[in-house]
Amino acid sequence: MKTINFTVNGRNYKLDVKDNEILLDVLREKLHFTGAKEGCGEGECGACTVIMDGKAVTSCIILAVEADGSDIETIEGQSVGEEISDIQEAFIEENAIQCGFCTPGMVMSTKALLDRNPDPSDEDIDIALSGNICRCTGYYSIRNAVKRAAEKKGGSQS
Amino acid sequence: MTEEMIGKSVKRIKALEKVTGNAKFVHDIEIQGMLHAKMKLSPHAHAKIVNIDTTKAKSLPGVWAVLTGKELPYKVGLYLVDKDILAVNKVRYQGEPVAAVAAETKEIAEKAVELIEVEYKKLDAVLDVQKAVEEDAPLVHENLGELESAPVFFPKPGTNIAHHTKIRKGDTEKGFAKADHIIENEFTLPMVDHTAMETHTSIAEWKPGRKVKIWTSAQSPFAVRNLLANGLHLNHEDIEVIVPYVGGGFGGKAGIHFEPLVTCLSRAADGRPVKIVMSREEEFNSVPVRQGLYSRLKTGVNDDGEIVAQETEFLWDSGANADYGVNVTRAAATAGVGPYEIKNVKLDSKTVYTNKIFGTAYRGFGHLEILWAIERQMDLVAKEIGISPYDIRMKNGLDVGSVTITGEHIGESHGRVKECLREVAKEIDFENRDSDDLPEGKKRGKGVATLHKAPAMPTNTGTAAFLKFNENGTLNLTVSLTDYGQGTYTALAQIVADQLDMPVDKVNVVWENNTETEPYDWQTVASKGLFMSGNAVIKASQDMAQQLKEVASEPLRCSVEDLVIEDEKVKVRHHLDKYISFKELAMGYTYENGNAIGGPLVARGNYIAQGLTNLDPETGQGLPALDWTYGAHGVEVIVDEDTGEFEVVKIASAFDVGKAINKENVIGQIQGGVIQGYGSAVMEGYQFSEDGRLLTNTFTDYKVPSIADIPELKPIIVENAQEDGPYGARGVAEHPMLSIPSVIGNAVQDAIGVKIKEMPVIPEKIFELIEANK
Structure with missing residues (x-):
C-alpha cells in the first residue's frame, strides 16, 4: 500500500493504493469516474484514455502509484452543468458517435491534441488518434469532428 | 408543421449522454x-x-x-x-x-x-473443414442426432455436418453441356472477430x-x-x-x-x-466469431458473358458449436449466386463442426463470405473469356422480371442492383485505368463488385411498439429493438413525429430495454430493425391518432372523420381554427365544468414478416426474404508489381436503401460498414497453431483498422422505394461491408493480373502469386 495524492478534474484526492493497482481501476471503481472504459487492458484500443499532466495516456497500463502528484483530466471534467465543450459539441454535430463506448477516449485524445496543436493537419489528427479504436464509425466523422472542434476553438480565441 | 421530417438528418438520440461519459454500459454497472x-x-x-x-x-x-x-x-x-x-x-x-x-x-x-x-x-482434433467432412474424421459432437433443433435444420448424426442447405434450380448438367466455357475455382477465408x-x-x-x-x-x-x-x-x-x-454488437x-x-x-x-x-x-x-468458409464455384458461361450454369459448394467452418451457424449457412445459400439471374443452379451449403472457437452471426450473416467467392469468380470468369468485369455483371444482373435461385420473382418494388453498379463505376471512372502517370513499377487497378442481402430470420418474426402520452403532451415510444449505435431510434422518433405532426424532440424513445415493460421483438439483427419496427411504429402512431380524434370529436362536436392531426393538435377539417391540443387530450379531456372523458392515452402497433415460407429441403425453393437491399462498390488501387504492396486510393459505395429516413445516419452506417469490411479485406483473420491454439488473441496480433488506415470513401444513396417498407425504406446496416474484400481483390487483379483466392488480401500473398507467375 502506498498513499498517493493527485487531482482529478481539479478536485484533490488522497488515497491508499496497492503497488500493482491500475490507474483506470482506481478512477472507475474507487472514484466512480466510469467515463473511461476498459476495451483491451493492454494499451491498444484507447477507450481508457485520460489526460495526465497534459498528455493523453492509456490509463489501463498506468499504475496508480505513477499518478502520484499528477493532474488528471477525464471525460467527466469536459462538461460543466449543461455546458459541453467545443470538442463534445463538434462530435455531436459531425455525427461522430455511434455506440459511444470509444467516445470518451476519442474526446480526450482530441483535447490533448488541440491543447498542444490548435490547427492540426489530417496527418496530425491521424497520428494523435491512431491509438483510439472505433469499430462503428469508420473514423471519417471523427476526423471531421476534430477539424470542426479546432475551428470552434480558433473562433472563440479570435 | 411544414418542415420535412423524413429524410432529414436529425441529430442522434443519446449523443449527449455518450459524449459526456454519462452513458452507463453494463461494463459500468455495479x-x-x-x-x-x-x-x-x-x-x-x-x-x-x-x-x-x-x-x-x-x-x-x-x-x-x-x-x-x-x-x-x-x-x-x-x-x-x-x-x-x-x-x-x-x-x-x-x-x-x-x-x-x-x-x-x-x-x-x-x-x-x-x-x-x-x-x-x-x-485427435479436426481443424480443417475439408478434413472434417471426411468419413473417418474425429467427431466434434458424437450425440448430434439427439440435439434439439428448429424444424428447418437437418443435423446429420455420425458426421460433423450440423446442417446442409440445398438449392436446385433448372438443370445444371444441361446448362454446362451448352456452355462455351467452364471455369472452376476455390476460395477461402479465415474466421474473423467482431471486436465490439x-x-x-x-x-x-x-x-x-x-x-x-x-x-x-x-x-x-x-x-x-x-x-x-x-x-x-x-x-x-x-x-x-x-x-x-x-x-x-455487429451480430456478436x-x-x-x-x-x-x-x-x-x-x-x-x-x-x-x-x-x-x-x-x-x-x-x-x-466468444464466438464469424465462421471461416471454403467455397468451390464452377461456372458455365457463354462467349457473350451469359452465365448458363452454376455449381457451388460452401463448407462453413462453424467451429465447435453451430447453434447460430446453421442459419448463416441457410441464409447465405438463399443469396448464393449473388444478385444475378442464373437459370441452372446446384448449390450445397454445409455447416461443419471443427475443434475451434465457434461461429455466430456477424454483420452480413455469411454474405461477405459468399460474395468473396462469387464476386472474385465473376472477375476470374470475365478475364478468362475476355469481357469487361462491368459488362458481365450488367449482362447477368437481376432486373424486374428476373427469378432468383429460390424462385422469387423480382418486381417493381425491389431495389436496382444495376443502378448501384452504374453509379459506382461512374464515380471511380472505371473505364479509364491506365498507369501512365504513375512511377515505374506501380500499376493502377480498378474493380467493381455487387452485393445483396435480405434479413435472415424465422418466417414468423415479429415486433411491436407502444406509445404513451406524458402530461405535457410529449410522447414516450417503447420498443425492445435495441440501438447500440445504428441510429434506428432516431429514425423511429422521426417516423412518430411525421405521423403525428409534432417536433421530433417531443418524441422520447425509451432507451433502456427491459423485457418486463417493453413489447416483444424477436432480435435486433439482420438489418430488419427499421423496416419492421418502422412499420410497427407507423401502426402505433395511427392508433394514437385515431384515439386522439375519438376523444376530441365530442368536445369539437363533429365526427372522427371530420378531424385532422396537425401541429400537435386535433383540428376540425373545415374549420382549422377549431382545435384541441395533444396536451389537453393526453391524460383525458376535461370540460370547463369539471367533467372529463377519455383517459391517459396509450397506443400500440405490431408487425410480422409477410408471406415468408420455409424452404423446400430438397430444392431450396420458397420465399425466405422480407426485402432485398442491393448495392455495389467501385475501388481504385495502386499496386507495386514487384512487391505486391498496394494502396486503396478510393472506394465508392452505392446502396438502394429505398428511402433514407435519416441521411446522416445512413451515411454513418455506410462509412462504418465499409471500413469494417476493409478490415476483413486487408488485415483481419484468426490464425491457429497446428494443435488448434489461437495465435491472434490480442489487438497487437489481431489488427483492426485505425483512423490512419482509411482510404477516401464516397457513399452514394440510391432511392427506389420498397412498397411495404416504412416510407419505402429498406435496411442498410450490414450491406456496406459486403463485397469490400471482393472489390479490392478485383482491383488488384485488374492492376497486375494476380488471381487472389484467399482472404485477407495482403502483400505477402500477392507477392507469392507474382513470384509464381514469373
Whole structure:
C-alpha cells in the first residue's frame, strides 16, 4: 500500500493504493469516474484514455502509484452543468458517435491534441488518434469532428 | 408543421449522454453485494475431461461459488441447441470454459481459477473443414442426432455436418453441356472477430421463487429471455432482462452468451449478484466469431458473358458449436449466386463442426463470405473469356422480371442492383485505368463488385411498439429493438413525429430495454430493425391518432372523420381554427365544468414478416426474404508489381436503401460498414497453431483498422422505394461491408493480373502469386 495524492478534474484526492493497482481501476471503481472504459487492458484500443499532466495516456497500463502528484483530466471534467465543450459539441454535430463506448477516449485524445496543436493537419489528427479504436464509425466523422472542434476553438480565441 | 421530417438528418438520440461519459454500459454497472466471475479455460482443442478438482478453489476465502459442467446439465442455443454452459465430459476448442468461480473480488476469482486442477486426455482434433467432412474424421459432437433443433435444420448424426442447405434450380448438367466455357475455382477465408469495443458483459441476480434479473450487453433482450427460459427450464415471466447502453454488437451480441453462466453462479452463490466481464483475450478466445468458409464455384458461361450454369459448394467452418451457424449457412445459400439471374443452379451449403472457437452471426450473416467467392469468380470468369468485369455483371444482373435461385420473382418494388453498379463505376471512372502517370513499377487497378442481402430470420418474426402520452403532451415510444449505435431510434422518433405532426424532440424513445415493460421483438439483427419496427411504429402512431380524434370529436362536436392531426393538435377539417391540443387530450379531456372523458392515452402497433415460407429441403425453393437491399462498390488501387504492396486510393459505395429516413445516419452506417469490411479485406483473420491454439488473441496480433488506415470513401444513396417498407425504406446496416474484400481483390487483379483466392488480401500473398507467375 502506498498513499498517493493527485487531482482529478481539479478536485484533490488522497488515497491508499496497492503497488500493482491500475490507474483506470482506481478512477472507475474507487472514484466512480466510469467515463473511461476498459476495451483491451493492454494499451491498444484507447477507450481508457485520460489526460495526465497534459498528455493523453492509456490509463489501463498506468499504475496508480505513477499518478502520484499528477493532474488528471477525464471525460467527466469536459462538461460543466449543461455546458459541453467545443470538442463534445463538434462530435455531436459531425455525427461522430455511434455506440459511444470509444467516445470518451476519442474526446480526450482530441483535447490533448488541440491543447498542444490548435490547427492540426489530417496527418496530425491521424497520428494523435491512431491509438483510439472505433469499430462503428469508420473514423471519417471523427476526423471531421476534430477539424470542426479546432475551428470552434480558433473562433472563440479570435 | 411544414418542415420535412423524413429524410432529414436529425441529430442522434443519446449523443449527449455518450459524449459526456454519462452513458452507463453494463461494463459500468455495479450492484450492491456484487460478486465477480472468472472462467477456467481449456488449453486443448479437443480433449476428454478426466477429472476436475475444485477443492482448493472452494476453500479460498472470498469464494462464493465454483461450478463445473457436471453441475450444469443444460444445453442452450438458438437454432440448434448444442452449447454447454461449461464443458461437459470433453472440451471442443481451446478457450472453452470448463469451470467458473464467483468471488468477492476479481483478484480472488482469478486466484481461485488458478487453483482449479483439470486433468485432460487429449483427443485427435479436426481443424480443417475439408478434413472434417471426411468419413473417418474425429467427431466434434458424437450425440448430434439427439440435439434439439428448429424444424428447418437437418443435423446429420455420425458426421460433423450440423446442417446442409440445398438449392436446385433448372438443370445444371444441361446448362454446362451448352456452355462455351467452364471455369472452376476455390476460395477461402479465415474466421474473423467482431471486436465490439465493449466486451461481452453480464450481471445476474438470482431471486427466490426461481426468478432472475439480468443486466446484459446483448442485442436482443427477448432472445436472451427465451433461450434462458428454455435452457434452464425457467418460466419466461420469471426472467427480467435489462439492456442499457451497449458498446457495439455487429451480430456478436445476438442470441445468448454468458447470461446462463452468471445465472447459475448467482444461484449457487445464494442469490448474490454475479458479474462477468470478458477480458479482450477471452473475447478473442472464448466468444464466438464469424465462421471461416471454403467455397468451390464452377461456372458455365457463354462467349457473350451469359452465365448458363452454376455449381457451388460452401463448407462453413462453424467451429465447435453451430447453434447460430446453421442459419448463416441457410441464409447465405438463399443469396448464393449473388444478385444475378442464373437459370441452372446446384448449390450445397454445409455447416461443419471443427475443434475451434465457434461461429455466430456477424454483420452480413455469411454474405461477405459468399460474395468473396462469387464476386472474385465473376472477375476470374470475365478475364478468362475476355469481357469487361462491368459488362458481365450488367449482362447477368437481376432486373424486374428476373427469378432468383429460390424462385422469387423480382418486381417493381425491389431495389436496382444495376443502378448501384452504374453509379459506382461512374464515380471511380472505371473505364479509364491506365498507369501512365504513375512511377515505374506501380500499376493502377480498378474493380467493381455487387452485393445483396435480405434479413435472415424465422418466417414468423415479429415486433411491436407502444406509445404513451406524458402530461405535457410529449410522447414516450417503447420498443425492445435495441440501438447500440445504428441510429434506428432516431429514425423511429422521426417516423412518430411525421405521423403525428409534432417536433421530433417531443418524441422520447425509451432507451433502456427491459423485457418486463417493453413489447416483444424477436432480435435486433439482420438489418430488419427499421423496416419492421418502422412499420410497427407507423401502426402505433395511427392508433394514437385515431384515439386522439375519438376523444376530441365530442368536445369539437363533429365526427372522427371530420378531424385532422396537425401541429400537435386535433383540428376540425373545415374549420382549422377549431382545435384541441395533444396536451389537453393526453391524460383525458376535461370540460370547463369539471367533467372529463377519455383517459391517459396509450397506443400500440405490431408487425410480422409477410408471406415468408420455409424452404423446400430438397430444392431450396420458397420465399425466405422480407426485402432485398442491393448495392455495389467501385475501388481504385495502386499496386507495386514487384512487391505486391498496394494502396486503396478510393472506394465508392452505392446502396438502394429505398428511402433514407435519416441521411446522416445512413451515411454513418455506410462509412462504418465499409471500413469494417476493409478490415476483413486487408488485415483481419484468426490464425491457429497446428494443435488448434489461437495465435491472434490480442489487438497487437489481431489488427483492426485505425483512423490512419482509411482510404477516401464516397457513399452514394440510391432511392427506389420498397412498397411495404416504412416510407419505402429498406435496411442498410450490414450491406456496406459486403463485397469490400471482393472489390479490392478485383482491383488488384485488374492492376497486375494476380488471381487472389484467399482472404485477407495482403502483400505477402500477392507477392507469392507474382513470384509464381514469373
